Amino acid sequence: MNKIKVQLEKRSSASYEIYVGRNILDRVSLILSKGNWAKRYILVTDSNVSLLHGPRVLEILRKTDLKFDLIEFPAGEASKNMATCLSLVDRLIELQADRHSALIALGGGVVGDMTGFVASIYMRGIPFFQIPTTLMAQVDSSIGGKTGIDLPAGKNLLGSFYQPRAVFTDLTFLLTLKEREFNDGLAEILKYGIIEDPDLLSLVEEGVAGLRSKDFALLERIITKSCRIKKRIVELDEKEGGLRRLLNFGHTLGHAVEAESGYTFSHGEAVAVGMVCAARLSETLGYLPLSDRERIESLIQTLGLPHRIPGHLSTEGIYARLSKDKKKIGDVLPFVLLKRIGMPFINGGVPEAVIREIVEELKS
Secondary structure, three states: OEEEEEOOHHHHHHOEEEEEEOOOHHHHHHHHHHHOOOOEEEEEEEHHHHHHHHHHHHHHHOOOOOEEEEEEEOOOHHHOOHHHHHHHHHHHHHOOOOOOEEEEEEEOHHHHHHHHHHHHHHHHOOOEEEEEOOHHHHHHHOOOOEEEEEEOOEEEEEEEEOOOOEEEEEHHHHHHOOHHHHHHHHHHHHHHHHHOOHHHHHHHHHOHHHHHOOOHHHHHHHHHHHHHHHHHHHHHOOOOOOHHHHHHOOHHHHHHHHHHOOOOOOHHHHHHHHHHHHHHHHHHOOOOOHHHHHHHHHHHHHOOOOOOEOOOOOHHHHHHHHOOOOOOEOOEOOOEEEEEOOEEEEOOOOOHHHHHHHHHHHEO
8 A cells, every 4th residue: 555645834734644555445444543533424425436335335434433424415516516515514414413523525526525615614624534436536636625516607616725634545446437437537647647747648658458457556556656746736835826726737628618518528528628728729829849739639539538629519608618717817817738748837828819719629
């Protein structure tokens, strides 16, 4: 089992460990017991994960003297809203959860975002933990303390920075993922390779067959490298004031496409298209060499991720959603672009005409 320390220097109490390995759930309750963070623990999950893993995880965790309960909400991005948040709070009150209770997010990004947000506001904040069950959550959303819910106007417009007390990444959860869900996580791994670690990008290129067969040795290596990249950036910029914004590579247009599709595009699929857009913007504006742009697009296609925007989506609708992006500074929407693979930067804004041109170009 790999152990990675997220060291938040100015707030040592917010520092935490990420545990990565196979079949590590039997160690979770022991770590929780030793940490003495709470008197009782409430797992929060969605209806899909509850069906697949809920009883098994509860059985393993209950082998110690700690008390565990489980609550769930309907699966899917459509549940990531204030109504679900309030329903979870009602369930916590029914269970008489107090400030000596803690929440455990058992699931993917939606579960992690919802659980973290509820933990950050329930009784002015109670501890929470992450047990990510999707590849995307294991390499990205479970790390760094971003929580949030969606509003009709856009994704994650309500949220907080609230760090988990620990992250337990058990690779065996990946065996139950559908191909589309697994590919979603590959999009985030590609992002790390493109913006930070060309060696990771090469490892993915050379290991496509192993990834498809879920070679655990390869997966553990890639996931651990991805977690180390994310943790380094979070340590330097916990609340996205500067450097951490580079992690938004592919997300600016990606979030707009995801929302405009009515979330029929998954987050990973949208990020993949967003990375193609960002690479093309970088090339069009004279920053990125053609060979790097083609390498990025080729690998996205090889991994089975979309590289085009569905033709039925409205360019006007996508641009309208971009104009409401929470990363805007006044009237300017910064984009994370590339000078080359491994060298991202945040530009001062892309002309509207150029964005529209690339969007039209990418519509199949």
